[in-house]
Amino acid sequence: xxxxLSIFSAWAERRSLVLRWILAxxxxxxxxxxxxxxMPLWFPAGAAGIDHIVFPIVLFPAIWAVAFFYACMxxxxxxxxxxxxxxxxxxxxxxxxxxxxx
Amino acid sequence: MLxxxxxxxxxxxxxxxxxxxxxxxxxxxxxxxGAIAVFADEIGTWSQGGAETGRTISEPVDRHxxxxxxxxxxxLLEEVSIxxxxxxALRFGFHTHRTDPESGNVEDYTVVYHVSPLTxxxxxxxxxxxxxxxxxxxGLALKRFLVDLHVxxxxxxxxxxLLTGVLGLAMMVAGVSGLLIHRHLIRDIFVAPRGDARxxxxxxxxxxxxxxxxxxxxxxxxxxxxxxxxxSLGLPVVAMVAFGGDQEALIQTVVGQEELADTSPSPLASLxxxxxxxxxxxxxxxxxVRIAGYGTAGAKVTVxxxxxxxxxxxxxxxxDGVTRGFLGTxxxxxxxxxAGAVAVSLMAPLHFGNFAGLASKTAWLALGAAMAYVIxxxxxxxxxxxxxxxxxxxxxxxxxxxxxGLPLALLGSAVGFFVTLPAGDPIWWTPASFVLACVVLIxxxxxxxxxxxxxxxLLGALCxxxxxxxxxxxxxxxxxxxLDGQAAVLSIDLLLLxxxxxxxxxxxxxxxxxxxxxxxAE
Numbered sequence: 001x002x003x004x005l006s007i008f009s010a011w012a013e014r015r016s017l018v019l020r021w022i023l024a025x026x027x028x029x030x031x032x033x034x035x036x037x038x039m040p041l042w043f044p045a046g047a048a049g050i051d052h053i054v055f056p057i058v059l060f061p062a063i064w065a066v067a068f069f070y071a072c073m074x075x076x077x078x079x080x081x082x083x084x085x086x087x088x089x090x091x092x093x094x095x096x097x098x099x100x101x102x
Numbered sequence: 103m104l105x106x107x108x109x110x111x112x113x114x115x116x117x118x119x120x121x122x123x124x125x126x127x128x129x130x131x132x133x134x135x136g137a138i139a140v141f142a143d144e145i146g147t148w149s150q151g152g153a154e155t156g157r158t159i160s161e162p163v164d165r166h167x168x169x170x171x172x173x174x175x176x177x178l179l180e181e182v183s184i185x186x187x188x189x190x191a192l193r194f195g196f197h198t199h200r201t202d203p204e205s206g207n208v209e210d211y212t213v214v215y216h217v218s219p220l221t222x223x224x225x226x227x228x229x230x231x232x233x234x235x236x237x238x239x240x241g242l243a244l245k246r247f248l249v250d251l252h253v254x255x256x257x258x259x260x261x262x263x264l265l266t267g268v269l270g271l272a273m274m275v276a277g278v279s280g281l282l283i284h285r286h287l288i289r290d291i292f293v294a295p296r297g298d299a300r301x302x303x304x305x306x307x308x309x310x311x312x313x314x315x316x317x318x319x320x321x322x323x324x325x326x327x328x329x330x331x332x333x334s335l336g337l338p339v340v341a342m343v344a345f346g347g348d349q350e351a352l353i354q355t356v357v358g359q360e361e362l363a364d365t366s367p368s369p370l371a372s373l374x375x376x377x378x379x380x381x382x383x384x385x386x387x388x389x390x391v392r393i394a395g396y397g398t399a400g401a402k403v404t405v406x407x408x409x410x411x412x413x414x415x416x417x418x419x420x421x422d423g424v425t426r427g428f429l430g431t432x433x434x435x436x437x438x439x440x441a442g443a444v445a446v447s448l449m450a451p452l453h454f455g456n457f458a459g460l461a462s463k464t465a466w467l468a469l470g471a472a473m474a475y476v477i478x479x480x481x482x483x484x485x486x487x488x489x490x491x492x493x494x495x496x497x498x499x500x501x502x503x504x505x506x507g508l509p510l511a512l513l514g515s516a517v518g519f520f521v522t523l524p525a526g527d528p529i530w531w532t533p534a535s536f537v538l539a540c541v542v543l544i545x546x547x548x549x550x551x552x553x554x555x556x557x558x559x560l561l562g563a564l565c566x567x568x569x570x571x572x573x574x575x576x577x578x579x580x581x582x583x584x585l586d587g588q589a590a591v592l593s594i595d596l597l598l599l600x601x602x603x604x605x606x607x608x609x610x611x612x613x614x615x616x617x618x619x620x621x622x623a624e
Contacts, residue, residue, distance in 0.1 A: 037339050047438055048435075053355065054443075060327075061327035065271070
């Protein structure tokens with residue numbers, strides 16, 4: 001496991017520029033859209049029953065900005081790749097589950 | 103003082119520069135038109151003339167409403183809206199929903215009356231689908247063109263909104279990266295620009311304007327991206343998950359509209375009393391009134407008030423349309439107060455700067471103009487550093503043409519509007535004049551090494567000529583404006599004349615300064 005991680009880390013470091021472009025570009029965008037899509041499933045609806053609809057839309061630019069700057073600023077590109085991929089997968093599973101459940 | 107490792111600073115400098123270089127020209131267009139659009143209502147008043155008496159409803163409306171309601175098709179009483187136009191007329195809109203044979207979609211079908219508040223005379227009547235009615239409102243052509251250009255760069259929906267949303271995100275990136283690479287943020291707020299034509303001088307001015315406008319740029323970018331993405335991306339995506347793709351159901355929930363409880367016939371209570379009661383509660387007159395289910399026992403009247411008494415946002419009061427009883431204060435979205443409603447209600451005043459009248463609007467205009475200046479100087483520095491490369495020299499010329507050309511083309515669209523308003527079709531000619539002006543200005547820019555001096559002369563001539571053209575084509579004269587207390591007409595004319603004089607004086611001053619300060623090798 002440790003050996004696999006160090007191999008992945010070395011591979012990511014060699015391709016850090018390309019990976020950073022991918023993470024800050026398409027991955028940050030997909031992550032923020034998926035976050036906006038999945039938030040209504042877990043965000044509290046609030047007293048008026050609208051907070052879970054409104055806050056994902058209001059926070060979308062902020063979510064994208066956090067994802068973009070994280071991808072640009074984390075020195076450990078392997079960690080950034082793993083964390084952002086994990087976030088995309090978790091959100092995608094949530095959204096897929098919502099569609100399957102109807 | 104912010105200190106980052108060298109590698110991160112280098113990365114941020116690249117992000118800051120490229121975000122501006124790639125999208126800077128479009129961003130400049132959105133920011134400059136946005137700064138001007140802060141005064142869109144005033145520009146609407148200035149461009150179409152008339153006797154403005156304030157945008158709040160202070161006159162009796164009940165009698166006019168009942169007369170008009172008797173004459174319209176009963177199906178159009180589904181919803182009634184009342185507001186004031188930029189020229190001070192009362193605007194009564196009777197709405198229903200019908201299937202548009204052209205698009206096949208169910209759309210808002212409306213008949214709109216403009217009524218003199220003093221005599222009750224019907225000044226104009228327009229009927230059709232919402233887009234058709236908009237096409238007939240010639241007097242609003244200039245204002246709407248300006249707002250459309252800012253909101254979606256005249257690109258068809260939803261692509262225009264997505265484009266301006268991306269530009270909002272780019273502005274956030276440029277602002278945040280600019281903040282992080284600032285080594286001396288506080289000191290830079292008070293930096294004194296050096297020299298005139300030198301690169302360090304340009305950098306000083308860029309940093310000075312950017313330091314002052316930094317929080318504002320973030321605010322504008324965030325709220326602007328929200329407005330662009332909310333309709334084009336947010337609502338469809340959230341509706342897909344939360345409402346199975348039914349956007350209508352989502353809007354009903356968010357807006358907080360309820361089905362009419364009782365549709366049996368019943369006369370509407372005195373609307374003048376309801377308006378008076380609501381004004382008394384809010385402390386200021388309403389900007390609009392909406393009646394759902396006119397003439398039914400379930401009628402509800404919503405009265406909208408603008409911000410007043412030091413509040414950042416306006417208020418909405420809900421009344422029973424039959425008993426005229428006060429039902430409560432209605433949040434901007436939803437049926438009861440919530441954190442989401444507060445968040446959304448803050449977006450508009452923070453983006454439009456209309457929460458404290460003229461003072462906040464002027465501040466928003468100035469800060470917006472400063473941001474446009476930051477983008478322009480940033481792009482100029484970017485290309486100046488790369489002027490050894492032929493391709494970047496061409497980009498540099500495109501930057502000069504855009505920086506000068508956009509305000510000139512906007513003035514060109516105003517010329518087209520005024521010339522065609524008396525007899526032509528300003529809805530078509532206003533954007534057409536803008537495009538025509540762009541073509542002429544690009545041709546002018548291609549023919550000279552540095553066209554900025556010629557552009558400056560043209561800017562001066564157009565600014566000085568526009569008030570005269572407005573007057574010659576039937577616009578409100580200064581004496582009429584003074585008598586009617588129309589501050590917008592006088593203020594915009596005087597602003598244009600001042601800008602015109604400054605634009606004619608500036609090339610002479612620049613020539614004198616350059617004669618004294620030789621260009622150093624930087």
